[in-house]
Amino acid sequence: EAGVTQFPSHSVIEKGQTVTLRCDPISGHDNLYWYRRVMGKEIKFLLHFVKESKQDESGMPNNRFLAERTGGTYSTLKVQPAELEDSGVYFCASSPGSHQQYFGPGTRLTVT
Amino acid sequence: EDQVTQSPEALRLQEGESSSLNCSYTVSGLRGLFWYRQDPGKGPEFLFTLYSAGEEKEKERLKATLTKKESFLHITAPKPEDSATYLCAVRATTSGTYKYIFGTGTRLKVLA
Numbered sequence: 001e002a003g004v005t006q007f008p009s010h011s012v013i014e015k016g017q018t019v020t021l022r023c024d025p026i027s028g029h030d031n032l033y034w035y036r037r038v039m040g041k042e043i044k045f046l047l048h049f050v051k052e053s054k055q056d057e058s059g060m061p062n063n064r065f066l067a068e069r070t071g072g073t074y075s076t077l078k079v080q081p082a083e084l085e086d087s088g089v090y091f092c093a094s095s096p097g098s099h100q101q102y103f104g105p106g107t108r109l110t111v112t
Numbered sequence: 113e114d115q116v117t118q119s120p121e122a123l124r125l126q127e128g129e130s131s132s133l134n135c136s137y138t139v140s141g142l143r144g145l146f147w148y149r150q151d152p153g154k155g156p157e158f159l160f161t162l163y164s165a166g167e168e169k170e171k172e173r174l175k176a177t178l179t180k181k182e183s184f185l186h187i188t189a190p191k192p193e194d195s196a197t198y199l200c201a202v203r204a205t206t207s208g209t210y211k212y213i214f215g216t217g218t219r220l221k222v223l224a
Binding site: 035043044099101105106 | 116199212
């Protein structure tokens with residue numbers, strides 16, 4: 001069974017540019033989560049989808065971040081325009097229920 | 113404020129030297145405590161879920177325990193391949209929604 005995949009693995013962009021991160025969850029998993037880890041800090045929750053609906057987006061930093069999950073399959077997280085403080089590792093996780101989560105390898109975003 | 117604190121930040125052990133990692137938490141409405149292992153450049157890998165005080169889970173050389181205020185991850189006779197960052201996370205409920213709160217992790221290095 002394929003695990004959670006994320007694309008790209010690394011992204012380097014300039015301040016003010018737009019970046020879109022993609023997450024493909026494990027097939028059949030209704031729950032999809034986005035997290036972010038800024039250097040030296042803990043992993044922080046961004047938002048939670050149940051199928052295509054946003055269950056909880058209380059962790060989204062500001063309106064420069066937009067997450068979508070069309071059709072309840074893959075999800076994208078767009079940052080527009082990117083700022084220096086957006087740098088970090090963005091993790092996606094999926095789960096069939098509300099407990100054990102399976103994490104992807106992460107996307108390392110560097111904003112210069 | 114909900115909080116998860118892990119100690120120590122880093123730990124070096126000789127192969128075969130048993131020890132314990134600590135995860136203390138202050139949350140309202142605990143709905144599960146999770147332990148993950150994270151290797152460099154990879155996403156967190158699920159190890160255990162604990163739900164109630166007194167519960168214990170074991171897997172190979174690892175044993176997780178839970179009290180009302182903290183959890184321990186006991187490592188018995190560790191091997192070099194146990195070297196990784198160990199993350200603790202809690203799932204808490206607030207006003208009908210669930211939140212996942214991570215600690216900053218313990219970096220474990222096991223020397224041969």
